[in-house]
Amino acid sequence: MLSVEGLAVARGGIAVLEGVTFRLAAGRALILRGPNGVGKTTLLRTIAGLQPALEGSVSVPAEAMAYAAHADGLKAALTVEENLRFWAAIHGTREVEQALAGMDLLALRDRRAANLSAGQKRRLGLARLLVTGRAVWLLDEPTVSLDAASVALFAGVVRGHLAGGGAVLAATHIDLGLAEAEVLDLSPFRAKAPAAGGRRGDFDEAFA
Amino acid sequence: MWALLTRDLRLAMRAGGGFGLGLAFFLLVAVLVPLGVGPEGGMLGRIAPGILWVGALLACLLSLDRIFALDFEDGSLDLLATSPMPLEAVVAVKAFAHWLVTGLPLTVAAPVLAVLLNLPVEGYGWLVLSLLLGTPALSVIGAFGAALVVGVKRGGLLLSLLVLPLYVPTLIFGAEAVKRGAAGQAVDVPLLLLAAITLGAGAMLPFAAAAAIRVNLR
Numbered sequence: 001m002l003s004v005e006g007l008a009v010a011r012g013g014i015a016v017l018e019g020v021t022f023r024l025a026a027g028r029a030l031i032l033r034g035p036n037g038v039g040k041t042t043l044l045r046t047i048a049g050l051q052p053a054l055e056g057s058v059s060v061p062a063e064a065m066a067y068a069a070h071a072d073g074l075k076a077a078l079t080v081e082e083n084l085r086f087w088a089a090i091h092g093t094r095e096v097e098q099a100l101a102g103m104d105l106l107a108l109r110d111r112r113a114a115n116l117s118a119g120q121k122r123r124l125g126l127a128r129l130l131v132t133g134r135a136v137w138l139l140d141e142p143t144v145s146l147d148a149a150s151v152a153l154f155a156g157v158v159r160g161h162l163a164g165g166g167a168v169l170a171a172t173h174i175d176l177g178l179a180e181a182e183v184l185d186l187s188p189f190r191a192k193a194p195a196a197g198g199r200r201g202d203f204d205e206a207f208a
Numbered sequence: 209m210w211a212l213l214t215r216d217l218r219l220a221m222r223a224g225g226g227f228g229l230g231l232a233f234f235l236l237v238a239v240l241v242p243l244g245v246g247p248e249g250g251m252l253g254r255i256a257p258g259i260l261w262v263g264a265l266l267a268c269l270l271s272l273d274r275i276f277a278l279d280f281e282d283g284s285l286d287l288l289a290t291s292p293m294p295l296e297a298v299v300a301v302k303a304f305a306h307w308l309v310t311g312l313p314l315t316v317a318a319p320v321l322a323v324l325l326n327l328p329v330e331g332y333g334w335l336v337l338s339l340l341l342g343t344p345a346l347s348v349i350g351a352f353g354a355a356l357v358v359g360v361k362r363g364g365l366l367l368s369l370l371v372l373p374l375y376v377p378t379l380i381f382g383a384e385a386v387k388r389g390a391a392g393q394a395v396d397v398p399l400l401l402l403a404a405i406t407l408g409a410g411a412m413l414p415f416a417a418a419a420a421i422r423v424n425l426r
Binding site: 045048049050051052063065066067069070071072073074075076077078082085086087089090091092128132 | 210211212215218222281282283286287288289290291292293425426
């Protein structure tokens, strides 16, 4: 479903990862691990198409990926339901009720996002994934500020998504409780530093 | 597209959304200029077209940096960029929402404020028409400028410097149309040029702005 071939990614004009290769089949989850700064977020952003790859390729069916970043993309002045309805409308889906129920937000539906706790905001941000109707979820530290019960709730949602033929690529330090997930350690793919003859990004090349 | 437009309008209307900011600024200019210039009617009437257009332009400038900066800060822009909606459409819709929240109220309020500046009666229709034709260009050009500085902390100053030169043709033709209209002369040339700027900007700048956002999101 998602196939990454020899991917090299750069952050701030300096290559951080190179030669990343993996395949993700429908119904499977892959957990990315690695120390801070190894380039997990950069890799996810590159796969999501938000930044260009230095080299290598990402092949994925068109419009199949839903990206959940550190920031949840919530509007503080809108209610929980309005936030979710907006993303559902943008993606042309209607599963707002299921998403609210799935992330245990039904009781909070009329509350403004400004008045949610950090964990509740995160739950709303993750509920957005359910209304995108997309098959491949790219998750960047999805469990930040979630309590144990919410992590278990989210693991259940992820399991449901996998069972429905979806796929999940997550960068996380915390055990999601997904025993069936494969783990990819990114440390061996770390790129050489520029001082040691490593590559630089396009931007720097153009202005060197 | 409709969802994004209604969301932006709803956000503008809610507390802290900034609706009325431009309008209040426009009102202040129109009230303070006669106090500063003095009550001599002939003089006020002569400078009224220019003052009204400068006021509308600066009022428009006030809210420009919010077009993309807020969405960038809370992460919505990343998510919109990965959504099925093309980024060009996002820019066009957000520019249109900005016009509905600033340009349109300014256009509607302008005849009332023109009274304060003693604009000759013949000029009122042309004032509204010129603002109606010209203010969409201000929003689209402004959205392009906002796209260029997205991600720059406190990018408002840079934005003003980038956008003001691009606003000059709109200002000149807009004020000229009102001036000629108030003096009973033919106004078709400045109005046509004003419409040309708006249509040209509306056709091209969403693409340029979307390209700028893609670069800035990297």
